[in-house]
Every structure is written in structure tokens, then in C-alpha cells.
Amino acid sequence: MDAVIEGGFTDRVLGAQSVFRATMDALARPGTVQSIASDAAPPAPLTQELGALALTLCDQDTLVWLDPVLASSEAVTGWLAFHCGAPLTADPSQAQFALVTEARHLPKLDVLGQGTDEYPDRSTTVVLAAAAGTQRVTLKGPGIKNRLDTELPLPGGDFLAQWADNRERFPRGIDILIVRDGALVALPRTTRISEA
Amino acid sequence: MNVAAYNFAYLDEQTKRMIRRAILKAIAVPGYQVPFASREMPMPYGWGTGGVQITASIIGPEDVLKVIDQGADDTTNAVSIRAFFAKVANVAVTTHTAEASIIQTRHRIPERTLTEGQVLVYQVPIPEPLRYLEPRETETRKMHALEEYGLMHVKLYEDIAKHGRIATTYAYPVKVEGRYVMDPSPTPKFDNPKMHMSEALQLFGAGREKRIYAVPPYTEVVSLDFEDHPFEIQHFEEPCALCGATGVYLDEVILDDHGGHMFVCSDTDNCEDRREHGHRGTLAGHALEAAE
Numbered sequence A: 001m002d003a004v005i006e007g008g009f010t011d012r013v014l015g016a017q018s019v020f021r022a023t024m025d026a027l028a029r030p031g032t033v034q035s036i037a038s039d040a041a042p043p044a045p046l047t048q049e050l051g052a053l054a055l056t057l058c059d060q061d062t063l064v065w066l067d068p069v070l071a072s073s074e075a076v077t078g079w080l081a082f083h084c085g086a087p088l089t090a091d092p093s094q095a096q097f098a099l100v101t102e103a104r105h106l107p108k109l110d111v112l113g114q115g116t117d118e119y120p121d122r123s124t125t126v127v128l129a130a131a132a133g134t135q136r137v138t139l140k141g142p143g144i145k146n147r148l149d150t151e152l153p154l155p156g157g158d159f160l161a162q163w164a165d166n167r168e169r170f171p172r173g174i175d176i177l178i179v180r181d182g183a184l185v186a187l188p189r190t191t192r193i194s195e196a
Numbered sequence B: 001m002n003v004a005a006y007n008f009a010y011l012d013e014q015t016k017r018m019i020r021r022a023i024l025k026a027i028a029v030p031g032y033q034v035p036f037a038s039r040e041m042p043m044p045y046g047w048g049t050g051g052v053q054i055t056a057s058i059i060g061p062e063d064v065l066k067v068i069d070q071g072a073d074d075t076t077n078a079v080s081i082r083a084f085f086a087k088v089a090n091v092a093v094t095t096h097t098a099e100a101s102i103i104q105t106r107h108r109i110p111e112r113t114l115t116e117g118q119v120l121v122y123q124v125p126i127p128e129p130l131r132y133l134e135p136r137e138t139e140t141r142k143m144h145a146l147e148e149y150g151l152m153h154v155k156l157y158e159d160i161a162k163h164g165r166i167a168t169t170y171a172y173p174v175k176v177e178g179r180y181v182m183d184p185s186p187t188p189k190f191d192n193p194k195m196h197m198s199e200a201l202q203l204f205g206a207g208r209e210k211r212i213y214a215v216p217p218y219t220e221v222v223s224l225d226f227e228d229h230p231f232e233i234q235h236f237e238e239p240c241a242l243c244g245a246t247g248v249y250l251d252e253v254i255l256d257d258h259g260g261h262m263f264v265c266s267d268t269d270n271c272e273d274r275r276e277h278g279h280r281g282t283l284a285g286h287a288l289e290a291a292e
């Protein structure tokens, strides 16, 4: 029970404010690395960064999809229930947020909530814990002056092709927050990614 | 206003989360109006409760806040909002554009070019640019979804037919990143070019109408126009009477009962800064009190 009650932000209000502000800056400047360092201490396999974002953005008004690793952990579901109170869904297309511990558990982007043409905001925001390793890419789009050549811990496989399709669906589509080592990089649906 | 028992930045955490989620979606879909459940604030709607709710949801202890009303830091509205946040969020406040990390504004964009890391929060009375053409929300939402902006062009063209030019001077509609037509709030069209490719993040809050929208930094913002009637900003015949500035937005100030008047900077911080740096207009010798 202690593991459930412990591990929220020590300062609930300012902890959430600082993580939110970093997330806002990250989405406003796609590809830039923003610190989301916090004292959130969720139980494994929920990472510190995933936990911090859940504390900041999820509550009783948001449906959350958990990847199989998280969904099968009672410690994790108990912690999220206590600290966020967010209802869970097994249907990724219904989720406002999808918490993903590894790229291989990331659903195909087109099965996540895309929003509608009239309400493109009714879409899923993915929070993905990235593994080690990066890929050289060039980003373009709103929030980026001309172009940004950078290295990002993107999922492998056909992710870039899926992302191109996601970009094509604009204004519908998903947004991704990629987290690792106390930091966050965001890719809003407007960002164009090409291999450098 | 009674703020005896309040949370940091006044709003409760659940409300902040809801507004924060809306802000993130607004940034991801530039120019699209995200609905949100606007809360009652300890000030009337006309006082920019939409902007206040955005500021309350993003502000942190490290921020430095500037609040302007029609370009001025010293109006009742601006002073009250600044005092409100100084009290409920204990943040530093400033009148200097360059020192502010968050600038909440009603009806102007500062003359000084905003820089990376700054956030401009607009108080918006009517967020829907198509509202005067189509009062039904279900219809305007469909028009945005289908990019059906013909009516808006018809309205601007009727201006040209009637006045020989586009007569709209405030809340002049823009297209964001080639997709959404957006109301820049009742800023003078003079300020429209400042929105284009701005380094600052621009957030718009409409409290009564319950909408939040955004323009990320480095985003295309183009004022609607026609090939034979291109968009033009207002031009002023004379410089600011106090600081001599040209190429800035001026307000007419009546000096006496005999038709005496002068044109002065709408952006009071910019004007004061220029005078401190030795710039003088033709009436600079006259104390400002003469105009008040």
C-alpha cells in the first residue's frame, strides 16, 4: 500500500507546473530537448518520466491506454489510480493518453485516437519511454525555424512511414512525447521528419 | 476580489490540467479553436478571463509577468491583472517587454520584437472569425473542417466594392500555416505582420466563448487579401509626439477643448524606453499630465 501512496510530486502544484511548462515548450519547439526532471517516483515498470507526465496531465477526465507491460502490473495500475484517478481503456482509439514503455509496444499510429475533422483535438497523445540510441533526422514545420537537424531516439521499423501518414491526416492525427533520462522531446502532428 | 483561500495561481489543479491539455492540443493544431470548460474567475468576463485562465495555467514562480491593455501597462484592467498574479502566484512583474517571460495582452502586440522563450497570451472576446457571417457554431465548425472559407473572402470583397479597399482594421482575419482561418483578437491589423514567424509562442484565450487556440513560434500567419487588393497595415502621417517614433502604432490624444490633439505611442513601455534613451517628439516638452 505504501508503494501506491508514495511517489507523487513532493510539491504537487509546482511539480506539475514545471513538467507542464517543459511539455508546452517541447511541443512549441519540436525536436528540442526539455528537462522534465522531477521527484516523481512511480513503481517500475512505469518510468519516472512517464509517471511525471501522468501526474501532470492525466485525471478522472482522461481515458488512458497502458501498454501490456504496464497494464499487467498491479503496482502501476494501483499507483495511477491513486495519484491520477484516470480510467483505463483497452481500446487505444479511445485514449486521450497512451503510456508506452518501449517502442515495440507502441500501437500502429493509425489505431490510436485521430480526432475528427471537426474536433481534431479529440486525439491520443502518446507518451513513449525511449530506449538508448538515436537516429539522425531533419525536422520541419511550425515551431521550427527553417529546419532542425538533430538526433532523436525515435522508434525504428516503419515508424517514419507511419509518421508521414500521420502528417498527411492533418488536422487529425496523434502527437508524441518521447521521454528519456529526465528529458522530453515532442513531435506534434505538424512536424515533418526526414532521414538526414 | 476575494482571494483569501486560493491555490497557487488561483485555479485548482484539476482545472489547470484541463486547460493545460487544451493548450497542448492548440499548439499541435495551429489556429484551431480547442473547446475548454472555462471557469468563473474573480473578475468580470470583459476583463479577459480567457487570458487570465491561460496565464494561471502556465505561470510558475520563475516567470516575470507583463500585462498590457491597448498597449498600456497602467490601465485599471492591466494593473488589476498584474496585481492579481503578483498576489496569487507571487511572481515578479514588469512593464518592460524585454524582461517579461509571459506577456498577457488585450488588443495589442508590443512594438519590441518578441524573442524565443517568451509567451504572448491574448485576451479574446470573440474567437470565431466566421461568427459574423454564420452565427451557428455547428456550421462554423463544419466550415473550418472543410476549409470552406469562401464566405470570408466574399465579406472582404464586399468591403472593397463598398469602400474601394478592405475596410476591416481590427480583428483582421489571418490564415495560419496555410490551413485555419483565425481571429487575431481585436488587435489593429497593424500588428498582424508581427504574428508571422514570431519567435514567441502565442496563446489565445476566450473565457466567455470557452475556446483556446495557439500559434507556435516560427509559424506562417498570413493576413487574408486579394491579388489586386493586397493586405496593408495602417500608416501614420506623423511620428509619436512624445518620442518621435515612426513605424509604430499611435493613439490620438485630445489635448484641449479647441481641437488640440497629438498622436502618441500606443505601446507605453516602448515610448518610455525611447524617451529614456533621449528620443524626443515635437511635444516632448509638454508634461503628459497636460493630456490627462
Ligand SMILES: [Zn+2]
Binding pocket: B240, B241, B242, B243, B244, B245, B264, B265, B270, B271, B272, B274
Ligand atoms: Zn512614443
